[in-house]
Amino acid sequence: REPVAVIGLGRFGIAVALELTRGGTEVLAIDNRPDIAQRLSGQLGQIMVADTTDLDALVEVGVADFGKVVVAIGSDMQASILTTSLLSELEIPDIWAKALSQEHARILKRVGAHHVAMPENDMGMRIAHLVSDQMLDYVEIDQDWVLVKTRPPKELCGVLLDEARLRKRGIAVVSVKPEGASAFRHLDSETYLSYGDEVVIAGTNSDVDKFVKRV
Amino acid sequence: REPVAVIGLGRFGIAVALELTRGGTEVLAIDNRPDIAQRLSGQLGQIMVADTTDLDALVEVGVADFGKVVVAIGSDMQASILTTSLLSELEIPDIWAKALSQEHARILKRVGAHHVAMPENDMGMRIAHLVSDQMLDYVEIDQDWVLVKTRPPKELCGVLLDEARLRKRGIAVVSVKPEGASAFRHLDSETYLSYGDEVVIAGTNSDVDKFVKRV
Numbered sequence: 377r378e379p380v381a382v383i384g385l386g387r388f389g390i391a392v393a394l395e396l397t398r399g400g401t402e403v404l405a406i407d408n409r410p411d412i413a414q415r416l417s418g419q420l421g422q423i424m425v426a427d428t429t430d431l432d433a434l435v436e437v438g439v440a441d442f443g444k445v446v447v448a449i450g451s452d453m454q455a456s457i458l459t460t461s462l463l464s465e466l467e468i469p470d471i472w473a474k475a476l477s478q479e480h481a482r483i484l485k486r487v488g489a490h491h492v493a494m495p496e497n498d499m500g501m502r503i504a505h506l507v508s509d510q511m512l513d514y515v516e517i518d519q520d521w522v523l524v525k526t527r528p529p530k531e532l533c534g535v536l537l538d539e540a541r542l543r544k545r546g547i548a549v550v551s552v553k554p555e556g557a558s559a560f561r562h563l564d565s566e567t568y569l570s571y572g573d574e575v576v577i578a579g580t581n582s583d584v585d586k587f588v589k590r591v
Numbered sequence: 592r593e594p595v596a597v598i599g600l601g602r603f604g605i606a607v608a609l610e611l612t613r614g615g616t617e618v619l620a621i622d623n624r625p626d627i628a629q630r631l632s633g634q635l636g637q638i639m640v641a642d643t644t645d646l647d648a649l650v651e652v653g654v655a656d657f658g659k660v661v662v663a664i665g666s667d668m669q670a671s672i673l674t675t676s677l678l679s680e681l682e683i684p685d686i687w688a689k690a691l692s693q694e695h696a697r698i699l700k701r702v703g704a705h706h707v708a709m710p711e712n713d714m715g716m717r718i719a720h721l722v723s724d725q726m727l728d729y730v731e732i733d734q735d736w737v738l739v740k741t742r743p744p745k746e747l748c749g750v751l752l753d754e755a756r757l758r759k760r761g762i763a764v765v766s767v768k769p770e771g772a773s774a775f776r777h778l779d780s781e782t783y784l785s786y787g788d789e790v791v792i793a794g795t796n797s798d799v800d801k802f803v804k805r806v
């Protein structure tokens with residue numbers, strides 16, 4: 377499994393580095409603040425202090441040999457753009473960068489980021505759906521394809537699940553966690569849902585929206 | 592549809608307020624910085640300037656009548672906790688708050704937040720999986736139930752999809768976006784996958800992990 381370099385150890389960068397480490401991926405964590413490196417030295421394998429807007433420093437800490445680098449520098453837009461641009465010059469094949477805004481995201485892509493993430497923005501959209509629609513979870517897995525965790529609408533409770541009929545309405549019930557069960561599972565050929573269950577539903581935004589509204 | 596008050600218009604708060612507004616929910620947006628209120632006055636219906644750590648100010652802007660409030664104050668942990676605590680005193684029935692850390696999340700719950708979100712942390716975890724496992728998307732919809740968007744593993748390409756066999760390995764292929772298609776759709780009774788397709792797969796962390804590894 378390929379090692380990954382994570383630059384910038386704010387909350388986002390730390391989460392990336394820790395989750396990679398938990399999954400068995402070797403991580404090189406870099407930040408220009410010595411106090412941050414100090415604080416994390418217990419939790420992360422390898423931490424280096426470097427200013428990544430400096431090409432020599434980047435090469436010196438060994439980033440040039442990495443196949444994958446995550447630029448998790450947050451509020452300093454200039455440092456984030458400059459670092460990304462240098463990584464692109466070093467021909468790093470897979471560069472991920474955190475963006476603060478759509479404009480920042482455009483610039484990052486222009487200077488060589490292969491993938492851009494906007495954590496606060498994506499999460500804000502997700503929370504908006506949870507708050508207004510009483511879903512337990514809402515995920516846009518693609519442009520107009522969503523997966524929603526919710527209680528089954530009344531009409532689905534206490535009757536044999538008619539998957540063909542739901543399909544006509546653009547809906548598929550993907551998984552179920554029966555009331556009292558500790559985990560989700562796939563559907564059986566014969567499923568009865570009750571109100572205390574949780575289900576995962578898939579479909580387009582509007583099909584799922586119409587469907588869930590009838591809870 | 593119930594109106595929602597959003598306090599704190601950083602990147603997360605703005606995303607919540609805008610997405611709610613797009614979905615047709617009435618939003619009262621609040622921030623104590625006049626310049627922020629000024630800048631957003633075009634995009635958000637109703638914006639008020641108030642210091643939400645002041646109970647009188649909270650009551651004055653009308654928050655006491657809301658059924659749902661999102662506390663999106665970020666870096667000022669004290670203001671976030673105090674605001675949440677006051678909202679709880681006002682007996683707001685549904686309080687969502689953004690947390691900076693697990694400890695902050697615990698305190699927010701203790702002072703009355705019904706739901707806590709950690710955007711940078713959740714997104715960091717998600718990005719970690721995308722970077723290391725070459726998935727197109729990775730979502731934990733429950734404790735140990737994940738939905739993953741990916742290219743089909745070689746073994747699934749060019750043959751009739753055997754759902755029963757996959758089920759024995761704990762896997763369900765939930766949706767497919769055939770190469771060249773512009774959108775995802777549900778599976779047909781007879782599906783052939785090819786390498787250029789994208790699929791959404793569901794299962795436990797370890798079942799999906801084993802399965803995707805064989806791409």
Ligand SMILES: Nc1ncnc2c1ncn2[C@@H]1O[C@H](COP(=O)(O)OP(=O)(O)OP(=O)(O)O)[C@@H](O)[C@H]1O
Pocket residue numbers: 383384385386387388389406407408409412426427428429448449450451452455711
């Ligand atoms: N030139 C640089 N070289 C290396 N690290 C840098 C550089 N500039 C900033 N950083 C580091 O990036 C980290 C994250 O940046 P910052 O804290 O501004 O982001 P943030 O948006 O608050 O992050 P998050 O939302 O992830 O908490 C900081 O720890 C900072 O020290």
Ligand SMILES: Nc1ncnc2c1ncn2[C@@H]1O[C@H](COP(=O)(O)OP(=O)(O)OP(=O)(O)O)[C@@H](O)[C@H]1O
Pocket residue numbers: 496598599600601602603604621622623624627641642643644663664665666667670
């Ligand atoms: N007491 C308060 N009353 C009202 N608004 C407040 C108060 N304290 C802070 N805010 C507002 O909360 C907003 C978000 O806070 P801040 O920018 O510190 O968070 P952040 O973590 O950077 O946010 P994000 O990650 O969402 O961009 C700011 O616009 C700030 O003005």
